[in-house]
Amino acid sequence: MIKFITYLMKFYTPLEQFEIMLLQPIRFYWIDISFTNSTIYLFLTVIVISVFYGLGLYRAKIYPLPWQSANEAVYKFVLGLIKEQVGSNGIQYFPFIFLVFNFVLFSNLLGLLPFGFTTTAHIIITFTIALSTFLGILIIGFMLHGLKFLSLFVPDAPKALLPLIVVIEVVSYLMRPFSLGIRLFVNMMAGHTLLYILSSFVLAFLNAGFKLLAIFPFVLILAVLCLELAIAFIQAYVFTILICIYLNDSVNLH
Secondary structure: OHHHHHHHHOOOOHHHHHOOOEEEOOEEOOEEOOEEHHHHHHHHHHHHHHHHHHHHHOOOOOOOOHHHHHHHHHHHHHHHHHHHHOOHHHHHHHHHHHHHHHHHHHHHHHOOOOOOOOHHHOHHHHHHHHHHHHHHHHHHHHHHHHHHHHHHHOOOOOHHHHHHHHHHHHHHHHOHHHHHHHHHHHHHHHHHHHHHHHHHHHHHHHHOOOOOOOHHHHHHHHHHHHHHHHHHHHHHHHHHHHHHHHHHHHHHOO
């Protein structure tokens, strides 16, 4: 088994695990809807989320079973974030925020499976979610407050400094989707790259006959894997809470 894994890793660099591979080309006129490994894992994420909540809701009882308890824990966690950051006015946006949290969380976790593919380690995925969410929040701000929404960029400050401060506020506001998408992408990509490098050290020591030396990188792999599990949850939490903070600006103008 070790020789087989070593044989596979000879042909890959740490970054090739993120390569999007074409599995089935499908074109409809000028529209490309081909199946790739990324497509498969996006569908797999949806299936896993559906199964996770399906098992919890199946024969739900007043005294919850383990699956139902897990479902309720995630539900209460996301609802608590919205109430804390946005208030009661943000509860109507709960379904979308709940969906984003689960998608990011399960995408991160599926990427930790052996020979898995991490969709959230690709900036096109994370930036698409971040940008679409940002545009939606921007539209909500104008729908609720009209042109008064622009007062968000005019803080209390001396009039002489207002032109400079307004420019800074607008630029920092427009940078939100970039920082939101890049943060998740970088954390997922860096962690998986480190795991690959440490795994190659273990295989190199084993092939060279230094089994005792292989213990050290193996222990590091376990430590990094535990860290990656924590990061999978933390990044889903950070992504969600930032969306709530941005939504609070649009709903409550502060």
